[in-house]
Amino acid sequence: ILKDNKNLRRIHNDALRGATGPDVLDISSTALESLPSYGLEAIQVLNATSSYSLKRLPPLDKFSSLLEAVLTYPSHCCAFRNLRTEKQNSLLSIFDNFSKECESTMRKPTNEIFYRDDSYNTSLWSAEKNMYPFATDEESSPYSYSAIFDDSEMIGFDFEYDFCQPKILRCTPEPDAFNPCEDILGYSFLRVLIWFINILAIAGNFTVLLVLITSHYKLTVPRFLMCNLSFADFCMGLYLLLIATVDAQTSGQYYNHAIDWQTGSGCSTAGFFTVFASELSVYTLTVITVERWHTITYAMQLDRKLRLRHAVPIMLGGWVFSILIAVLPLLGVSSYMKVSICLPMDIETGLSQAYILLILVLNVVAFLVICACYIKIYIAVQNPELVAANKDTKVAKRMAVLIFTDFTCMAPISFFAISAAFKVPLITVTNSKILLVLFYPVNSCANPFLYAIFTKAFRRDFFLLMSKLGCCKSRAELYRMNYFSAYTSNCKNGSSATAPSKASRALLLLSA
Numbered sequence: 001i002l003k004d005n006k007n008l009r010r011i012h013n014d015a016l017r018g019a020t021g022p023d024v025l026d027i028s029s030t031a032l033e034s035l036p037s038y039g040l041e042a043i044q045v046l047n048a049t050s051s052y053s054l055k056r057l058p059p060l061d062k063f064s065s066l067l068e069a070v071l072t073y074p075s076h077c078c079a080f081r082n083l084r085t086e087k088q089n090s091l092l093s094i095f096d097n098f099s100k101e102c103e104s105t106m107r108k109p110t111n112e113i114f115y116r117d118d119s120y121n122t123s124l125w126s127a128e129k130n131m132y133p134f135a136t137d138e139e140s141s142p143y144s145y146s147a148i149f150d151d152s153e154m155i156g157f158d159f160e161y162d163f164c165q166p167k168i169l170r171c172t173p174e175p176d177a178f179n180p181c182e183d184i185l186g187y188s189f190l191r192v193l194i195w196f197i198n199i200l201a202i203a204g205n206f207t208v209l210l211v212l213i214t215s216h217y218k219l220t221v222p223r224f225l226m227c228n229l230s231f232a233d234f235c236m237g238l239y240l241l242l243i244a245t246v247d248a249q250t251s252g253q254y255y256n257h258a259i260d261w262q263t264g265s266g267c268s269t270a271g272f273f274t275v276f277a278s279e280l281s282v283y284t285l286t287v288i289t290v291e292r293w294h295t296i297t298y299a300m301q302l303d304r305k306l307r308l309r310h311a312v313p314i315m316l317g318g319w320v321f322s323i324l325i326a327v328l329p330l331l332g333v334s335s336y337m338k339v340s341i342c343l344p345m346d347i348e349t350g351l352s353q354a355y356i357l358l359i360l361v362l363n364v365v366a367f368l369v370i371c372a373c374y375i376k377i378y379i380a381v382q383n384p385e386l387v388a389a390n391k392d393t394k395v396a397k398r399m400a401v402l403i404f405t406d407f408t409c410m411a412p413i414s415f416f417a418i419s420a421a422f423k424v425p426l427i428t429v430t431n432s433k434i435l436l437v438l439f440y441p442v443n444s445c446a447n448p449f450l451y452a453i454f455t456k457a458f459r460r461d462f463f464l465l466m467s468k469l470g471c472c473k474s475r476a477e478l479y480r481m482n483y484f485s486a487y488t489s490n491c492k493n494g495s496s497a498t499a500p501s502k503a504s505r506a507l508l509l510l511s512a
Helices: 074-080 086-092 098-107 159-164 188-214 221-250 258-263 265-297 308-331 350-381 389-421 429-438 442-453 456-468 473-492 502-510
Strands: 024-026 045-047 068-070 114-116 122-124 170-172
Touching: 068 074, 074 170, 188 221, 188 429, 188 442, 188 456, 221 265, 221 308, 221 442, 258 265, 265 308, 265 350, 265 442, 308 350, 350 389, 389 429, 389 442, 442 456, 456 473
Parallel strands: 024 045, 045 068, 068 170
Antiparallel strands: 114 122
């Protein structure tokens, strides 16, 4: 009646209440969205194959007699993994040392007896096999099963079959390597860290965006690029916030929310955010580094200076590229639905595999370009005639920090992702979540500090903004005086001063 009924969407909650059955419930190929909460205690076999609308299960304690479940979604089998039948639970609560006793039972002849000793611990004892042999008058033995169980519990009870060989609930399809039986983040310590990291990324990048946008100073190329970088890293913080929120809401019961989350708009949105943010951030970091190298290399040739009219189309190309890369999984090239953290890990088709490899190769190339540019910058400013030793060391340290943060973010993820793209995974999805929280967002947290907040220009803009709100007026006035003094000095010496040297331009860009 129920099976293959495409129009069956609902069973009344009390439809099975008080019924003595059914033992088998077959709702395969139906449109049922939920099961009734009552009358499921007698069901031993549940068949729900091709029931794609059944995304949530009733409370697990309702399936007290279930022995076999054939379901549609693997995540639902996670719910039954630790579920025991009612009879098993009653037995396990009585026999503390059941595993040792069962091992003894399997090794001993069947005529050896089961008895209770003076300490009320259950035992199997071959030397006492003639004291209370099980016979037709078993009930009279003070240490027989009936001395432990009620008559109702003894019906159909067999020690070796019901206790030593308990019935195990079988559930198919089993969860795969991409979706293990765990919450979204898996580890408890990651739940704490991800909140700290996403708040740091969101707050840091939002502050940088706010200060740069509201600044009354002229929008220069570095400021423009920094705005793009902060927006990209802000989107990464939003992705982490979305993952952390859903994990907190579904903690302990993710199996009941997995299908809605991974196939719904929430996971698609999270996946789009993370891929778009990651690619735009890497692209912008590369452009910023190349711009710094270009500015220092051609410091003596002002006609070759990168202007805002050049930077805008360059970044527009980066936006188009990042949006395209993020949209492709929504169009069927790879997929965000493969794993709970909504990364494009689907490599089943050749096109999907090529897509993943393209992203990883481009990221590695970008990192090499960044390293090469910073090495060239360091060589350019290392001339001892132009730069004092202490400032040379300061520039080198700043470059080392920038390269190290890029390497920390890209290297582990690229290494394991490339191996997985070739279908030789070196890390499980569970362990990859550690990379997601501890390494993947490193740049998003560090960039606003390394490229903006720790610079003198940003601190000046920040205190000027605070002065408009009635705070830090004395500090803002100090920055105004310093800026006016420097501007006046440059104007007086403008006719006789030479163009800025490579070293001074490097110090301005890297150790401001």
